[in-house]
Amino acid sequence: MAKDKSTYTCNECGATTPRWLGKCPSCGAWNTLIETAAPAGGAAGKNRFGSAHASLAPTADVMALSAIEATDVARTPTGHDELDRVLGGGVVSGGVVLIGGDPGIGKSTLLLQALDSLQRQGLPAPGTAGSSPDAGGQRGGTLYVTGEESGAQVALRARRLGITGSAVDVLAEIQLETILATLAARAPAVVVIDSIQTLYSDQLTSAPGSVAQVRECAAHLTRVAKSSGTTIILVGHVTKDGQLAGPRVLEHMVDTVLYFEGDTHSSFRLIRAIKNRFGAVNEIGVFAMTEKGLKGVSNPSAIFLSQHEQPVPGSCVLVTLEGTRPLLVEIQALVDTGGPSPRRLSVGLERDRLAMLLAVLHRHAGIACADQDVFVNAVGGVRISEPAADLAVMLAITSSLRGKALPKGFLAFGEVGLAGEVRPAPRGQERLKEAAKLGFSVAVVPKANAPKKLGKEFEGLTIHAVDRIDEAMDLVRGLD
Numbered sequence: 001m002a003k004d005k006s007t008y009t010c011n012e013c014g015a016t017t018p019r020w021l022g023k024c025p026s027c028g029a030w031n032t033l034i035e036t037a038a039p040a041g042g043a044a045g046k047n048r049f050g051s052a053h054a055s056l057a058p059t060a061d062v063m064a065l066s067a068i069e070a071t072d073v074a075r076t077p078t079g080h081d082e083l084d085r086v087l088g089g090g091v092v093s094g095g096v097v098l099i100g101g102d103p104g105i106g107k108s109t110l111l112l113q114a115l116d117s118l119q120r121q122g123l124p125a126p127g128t129a130g131s132s133p134d135a136g137g138q139r140g141g142t143l144y145v146t147g148e149e150s151g152a153q154v155a156l157r158a159r160r161l162g163i164t165g166s167a168v169d170v171l172a173e174i175q176l177e178t179i180l181a182t183l184a185a186r187a188p189a190v191v192v193i194d195s196i197q198t199l200y201s202d203q204l205t206s207a208p209g210s211v212a213q214v215r216e217c218a219a220h221l222t223r224v225a226k227s228s229g230t231t232i233i234l235v236g237h238v239t240k241d242g243q244l245a246g247p248r249v250l251e252h253m254v255d256t257v258l259y260f261e262g263d264t265h266s267s268f269r270l271i272r273a274i275k276n277r278f279g280a281v282n283e284i285g286v287f288a289m290t291e292k293g294l295k296g297v298s299n300p301s302a303i304f305l306s307q308h309e310q311p312v313p314g315s316c317v318l319v320t321l322e323g324t325r326p327l328l329v330e331i332q333a334l335v336d337t338g339g340p341s342p343r344r345l346s347v348g349l350e351r352d353r354l355a356m357l358l359a360v361l362h363r364h365a366g367i368a369c370a371d372q373d374v375f376v377n378a379v380g381g382v383r384i385s386e387p388a389a390d391l392a393v394m395l396a397i398t399s400s401l402r403g404k405a406l407p408k409g410f411l412a413f414g415e416v417g418l419a420g421e422v423r424p425a426p427r428g429q430e431r432l433k434e435a436a437k438l439g440f441s442v443a444v445v446p447k448a449n450a451p452k453k454l455g456k457e458f459e460g461l462t463i464h465a466v467d468r469i470d471e472a473m474d475l476v477r478g479l480d
Contacts, residue, residue, distance in 0.1 A: 008033040009211045014247040027248075036206045073278055076189075076231075079117025082287055082296035083110065085325075086258060086271050088279020091118075091190060091231045093126060095278060096222050098196075098251065099271075100236040100244040101260025106269055107235050108149075110287070110294045111192045112158060115142045116166045123189035126229030141167065143188040147174040147198030161293040174208060176201040176217050183224055193221065195235040197245060214246040222253050251275065263381055268303055269294060270382070273323070283323030301328035301438060304380035310408075314400030317411040317440070318392035319431035320384055326427075326434040328411070330379040331389065333396035338373035348378030349389060357416065361394055364420030365473045369401065388425035390416035391444065394469065395476060407479050409441035412472070414449070420469045424448035436461040442479065444472055 007016045010033055015026035023030050075090035084090050087097070101107050125140035146154055151170045158166060169188070173179055176199050183191065193199070199217040200208040207213070218234065225232045234254065237245040244251060251257050257275040262268055271285040286300035297303065305317065305328055314333045319326055331349075346354045354376055361367045376393055378384050391414040399406050413431060415423040425431065428449025435443060436458050443463045450465035451458060466472045 006035050009036050009247075010034075011211045011246060012248050014211060014215055014249045034211060036210055036212050075278075076118065076121070076123070078114040079121075080110070080114055080294075080296055081298075082285030083114060083271065086273045086283045086285040087256065088273075088276055088283075091233075092255070092278050093189075093231060094225050094229045095231050095256065096225050096254040097231070097233045097256040097258065098236055098244070098254040099233065099258040099260065100238045102238060105260045105262060106287070106289060106294050107260055108194055109157070109161065110271075111194065111233060111235070112144065112154070112163070112168070113161065113293050115144055115168045115190065115192060116158075116163050118142050118190050119166065119168050125187040126189060127187075139187045140189055141169060143169045143171060143182070143186065143191045145171045145173060145179055145191060145193050147172075147193075148195060160291075174198045174200060176220060180220065180224060183228070183230060187228065188230060190231045190233070192233045193235065195237060196221075196250075197237045211247050215249060218250050218253055261381075261383070266381060268297070268380065280323050284325065300325075301434075304329040304378075304382055306330050306332075306379055311405035311410075313403050313405045314396055316392045316396035316399065316406055317435075318384070318389050319411060319413050319435050320382075320386060320389060321425075321427060321431070326431050327382070328435065328438060328440075329382055329384065331392045331396045332377045332379060333393065333400045334373075334375040335369060335397060335400040336373045336375075338371055342369075342371060343373045343375075345374070346376040348381070348383050349376055349393065350385070353387070353390075354393070356418070357390055357394055358397070360416055360418060360420060360469065361397065364468070365394075365398075365470045367398055367401065367473070369397065372401070386425075387415040387423075388413045390414065391422060391446075391469075391472060395444070395472065398473060398476070406476065407442050409439065410444075410479075411435050411440050411442070412444040414444075414446040414466075416469055422446045422466050422468060422472065432461065432463065433457045444475060 007018060008020050009016050010024040010026060010029065012024065012029040012032045013027040015024060017025065020033055024032050073092050075092055077084050077090040099107055119142045123140055144154065151172045154170050171182055196214055196218055197209040200213050201216050204212050204216055221232050224230065239245050255277040259272045259274055261270040261272055267289045269287040269289060273281050273283045275281060286297040287294040288297050316331050318329050318331050320329055344351065344355055358369050358374060374397060392412045394416060395406065395412050413425050415425060417423055424446040428445060429451060432443060441460060441462060443461055445463060445465060447465040447467050450463055464475055466475060
């Protein structure tokens with residue numbers, strides 16, 4: 001009996017090889033090749049790649065860029081302000097959104113809430129006029145396709161969330177062809193696929209969740225969205241490293257990629273936009289998990305600031321930017337006597353950058369921590385990647401080392417270079433306005449970020465501008 005042929009597919013880039021290799025020859029990733037069954041027959045490959053000109057598709061029309069009419073895309077709000085912020089204002093007709101996150105973090109909960117809000121708006125079928133579904137409710141509206149739960153389980157979740165009398169259509173199905181036929185018959189305005197890893201196509205012999213199945217199902221759904229105008233939201237699994245499972249080409253297919261972040265033991269969740277063809281990237285939405293589902297947090301800075309009755313050593317408030325939103329985050333540092341090999345640990349900040357800042361602090365400010373354990377944490381589980389946090393981190397470390405708290409209502413931001421200079425942060429005026437609005441009174445900022453005129457928006461905020469890190473340290477000592 002002949003042995004079935006198989007190929008090896010990279011789950012990072014989707015490239016295939018006839019035999020297993022430790023390193024993908026296409027993208028260079030290690031240990032990413034997975035064995036899959038080879039497609040049966042070779043006729044399809046011959047027609048696609050053969051030399052017969054009859055199999056070639058007709059050429060498409062070529063237009064000059066200036067002749068193409070560019071119009072603003074219409075957006076439909078989901079009814080959740082924080083989700084709309086991340087999406088760029090709402091869902092877009094024909095857009096494909098991919099959302100990933102750890103199991104149990106709230107992806108299905110939020111999407112069910114959003115579908116219910118959209119359904120109550122009365123969405124028409126794509127390409128039809130009016131503000132209400134067609135007669136009988138058979139076309140338009142929303143559709144929730146679940147491949148991981150039954151319809152009864154979805155109904156139980158809706159009951160727990162307090163969603164009563166919902167008209168959201170539910171389809172428990174994992175076969176791609178059946179789902180595509182349903183989309184063609186009902187023409188819903190918004191569809192949620194929960195999740196893309198559970199779907200399979202009869203055209204492929206591999207199991208659901210394999211690289212080939214995920215790529216093929218996502219490609220078919222994307223084509224349907226672009227041709228029909230239906231908005232499709234795909235839920236994706238994540239790996240143990242927190243990355244979306246499946247081939248990386250999946251992220252290139254879709255228009256928007258969202259990541260759910262946060263600790264499942266905490267009540268707060270963050271949604272971050274990694275890619276968005278219809279809006280700004282790196283926007284975040286902040287939610288609180290309640291008994292009635294996820295609720296948007298109107299003042300997210302409150303969850304990233306510890307509630308101290310009096311200032312404590314080792315604490316410094318930073319104004320960071322997440323997309324277009326300025327957020328106030330508390331940076332906490334603890335410096336303690338270390339052993340022969342002092343530890344450097346940071347949570348929410350880059351570990352290598354912490355080691356660099358300690359070296360700059362020693363060389364240009366005369367503050368040595370070589371024999372000390374240094375721990376740095378960003379309160380609230382937020383992740384800070386911008387270098388504007390440098391100055392706040394160094395001031396928090398110095399405060400903990402000296403055992404003296406920074407003044408009440410104190411904040412700082414700015415990038416620190418290896419030469420000890422304090423570089424400006426982008427959109428410094430907006431950061432200061434947010435701090436003044438929340439009642440902060442003292443700010444240490446780079447000289448280039450200091451406003452030339454202090455208007456009413458900075459009332460009550462004393463701004464100190466510095467050029468170098470040693471100036472900032474001397475200034476803080478004078479504020480004690």
